[in-house]
Amino acid sequence: MLAALLVVLGLVAAGCATVPGDSSVQVLRKVSDGAAPPAPPGPADGTNPLDLVRGFVYASGSSADRHGAARRFLAPEAAGWDDAASVTVLDEQFGTVPVATGTDSTTVRIRGTRIGMLSSTGAFEPDEAPVEADVTVVRRDGQWRIASLPEGVFVRLSDLRSNYRTIRVYFVDPARGRVVPDLRYLPAVPAKAQAAQAVDMLLGGPSPALAGSVTSRLLPTTGLHANVATAADGGLVVDLTRLGDLDDASRRQLAAQVVLTLSEINVGRVRLLVDGVPLLPATPDLTRSDVAALAADAADAAAPQQQPLVVSGGRVRKLGGDDSGTPIPGQTGNGAFDVAAAALTPDGSHQAVVSREGGRNRLIVGEGDRPLEVTDVTGSTLTRPTWTPGGTEVWTVVDGSTVARVITEAGAPPRRGTVDASALAALGGPITSLRMSRDGVRVAAVVGSRLVTASVARAADGSVTLRGARVLRPGDLGDVVAVDWRSTDTLVVASARNDRAVSLVSVDGLALDTVSGSNLTPPLRAVAASPNLPLLVADQGGVWSFSGGDLDTWRLVAGGMPDAVPFYPG
Template sequence: MNRTRFLAILAVVAIVLAGCSNLPRGGEVHAVSPSATQEGEIGLVAQPPASGATPEQIVAGFLAASAAGLDDDFAVARQYLTGTAASDWNPLAEVRVYPDTQNLQSSTEDSGAIRVSVGSIGTLSDEGVYSESSNDATITTEFSLARNSDGEWRIASLEDGFFLSEHLFGQLYVESPLYFLSADQSALVADLHWYPRRSFATQAVRALLAGPSDWLSGGVGTAFPDGTSLENSVTVDDGVATVNLSSEVLSASAEQRGKLLAQLRRTLISLSSIQQVEVTVEGAALTASSMPDLSIYPFGSYALSVLADGVPATVSDGEASPVVSANVVDGLDLTALAVGYQDSGAVYAALSQDGSTLYSIESATDTVTELGSGSNLVDPSIDVYGWIWSGESIGQGSVTAYQAGSSDGISVTASWLKGVTITGIAVSREGSRVIVVCDVGGDTVVYASSITRDGDGVPSSLNEPVQIAQRLATVTDVSWMSATDLVVLGTSAAGSETGLYRLPIGGPMERLASPSSPIQIVTSGRDEQSIAGVTSAGVVIGRSGGAWRSLITDVTWAAYPG
């Protein structure tokens, strides 16, 4: 086979899929004027196989046509397959996302099959769940070809799924958080999925009704009665989405209706193309006496807290205001400050420098309490219910949660932590999820898990997790900064420079602009503009527009609540 020509064809495909502004006018697929849709959607047109095409041309044409397949339900792509292969192939079983900087590479096997490989950024399952790939991961697939009755080459055997460049994936698929209820039903919890932009509304509602992802299911609930289904596709007209549900939803109480309508609305207004949601059942509007104001990210306007001269303090206009008397913490040599969510009479937690003792600090009573001790405790995190999370770093299959002022901690079971070393923990703002950073055999592994709680918010277990941050080699610190996103301080490859990353739970990682002075600690409030870090010189720097500025000097730690 003519390998040079095959790679030339694939290079054209790669350029098109990368969405470059200088697009070629020929080849198997080309960009056309965008259709009248929202969010800058692009259109692609695939061409059917040419008469007399060689096996390598058939494979290259198929790759281009399948990348454009969301527009025509993969009808043109199937023309490159034999009849049996066309009927058996499931393109949406897996979307394989590869870097814009790489071209698809081919080789011919002894059997005559054509093998195609490229680096992998991530994969998307048929349920809309995105999984990142490790830095060295590759995607490899084989195509076996045969001549059809007309003597033309067609693909006779192939794996389910199709390829998309990272740019084209971002254009054709939309980030779609599904919203479920926290354990106490006071907030909404995001479960991030990805769906084709043109059908996202219908697929998102169906997934919402089906329930949360496995890793999240133990920590959240839903107001939809069992058996509730979507009767037909969601229609969107002039910014109004109409959702027609089955009659099972009528069994919901008035209170439940308000909450399920809140779940639906939050899920569907992820795109600017939807501003209003109308729900019907058998042609009649489904209404509720009231719709509760359920926050997707319950986080207020909190001041930044720091450790200044070993004393917990809040920052205002570049000055540190101690929240407790200096003599209360004298000699404790505190580090690893965590801050509670109270607006007044705040609770703080911190470790001793050697990591052997955990303290709670209550500003209202000007008191310090020793909560627990150990050989090497995890830096604490405080949740919205007031529980202070820590425990031995050498995983015992559990972590420990304390209430301020009480040394009677409770064991929160997590069998998946047995035998690993915990290096960080961060509970989400609404208290339903937790991020645990671990050292497993010398490798950094980051897990997201849901928290099982009772009606009063008392935690009992961490459910089976999902692994995230596969593209990071090390993680120094992590903080929540939105309903779906973390800010992470770490490295993307062994030996590389430490940087800041936006890490969605269930989405592609993104490098953020890092300050010129390296930071050792990172914290965040509501978004990227609230990120703050502490340098080795004890300077807290924070984001201000696209730049960084000094917030305060002579501190050893900085933290927002959580």
């Protein structure tokens, strides 16, 4: 666990650039990078029905040879088992219990907790619920074998992560024209099939979690003109057909989609063709560096690492260093406003604060060194503001129910925009935290003390809707108090629980790792994160920082701040 967290927290010296797509989320992937573990053995002689079914579930984690390891547990009459029908991901603890027993036939029930489902396109859909399935076991030549079973496979989470690799499949954010990642899961073997499978995932379009929020330069009718293959010079040839008319910008976006996706499986060079002709004639062979600037997190990577900040005592203050606790220059630090929370864009060009005004709170925004401007967003409570990429919008939640969006344009006063957040409201409970993802196509929220994600869908008329709300790991992540984005597809969650105060969670909820709670005093109140920088949390005594290291403990960076709310620009 310690080794994983050390990599997760990526102890990169401040000021080092982050390569787009090379963020800390990759280390959260405890899946194979191409070499699966040895296939599980078949059933041992004399195995009883209950252990036989349990061994079958263990073996189902290996998808090689159409789940060949699991098929060794089957009787001949079950040879038609459709293993491709579905993949149900189970929690680690599951039971096999007898339902009906006989001398040569018995029914065994698999009973456990479903975490979610893996779709045919490799996307994980969280859906936590109890699950049961009955399996008929018969005695053949003195040995028990499975004669009848449901279609699809049941896979423990640990086995899925051991036998599949995580990749990011890229699609286009229509609002910004950049490509954004969509997590998928590929069988680790055979490795030679992974490139073709990755291209198939691209052709299949975005996962349900992002459908309607992102698009693709690959049309529904687009296919392969020839099979994905390796050229004699070692480059991977991807030849598409039925692509339609694309302008130069769209062609470059398509190139970024394909090349960045294939780089996830270590493809270094792609010859991208359309009906045998290079997509980009001037660059027939493309590498990751040719398209990296189109990745949504490229701006974060290029922005200089900035010092973390903290709101305490009504002012924005520096955090860490010799002048830690010193108010920053300007209105947010000189007492002009009674600041309760604040946010800053990655480049520091825009700021937003929640200002206390008697018994009310108001959102105030500003650009550069100009005086801050009040907005009409007020309420008894406002959540910590969160900026969209580029500093064009700032969001907050009013009184736990209304998601407010303020549009900031150069030379114009801030104006209110609407957000249809009914997908969050339908979950029930107050919205106590809301954070925009670093690529701008998702939000993470705390709704009724649960961790929730949703995608940001922008219509041509400028309206914005939050859609596809998903509750992530409710059984493991109870009493959530705050969330922030570690990267475009990793979340950091703070909870009031003593046993799991801080967690790292993949955006789809599949991967969940607990961060050491050493030195912290729950309940926590706030959390802040940024790529390749230490995690920050606030407990009752102040602000703590976690960078991993040999001691694997949290370090106090600001004590005596019971009201502290730390944050990073971004």
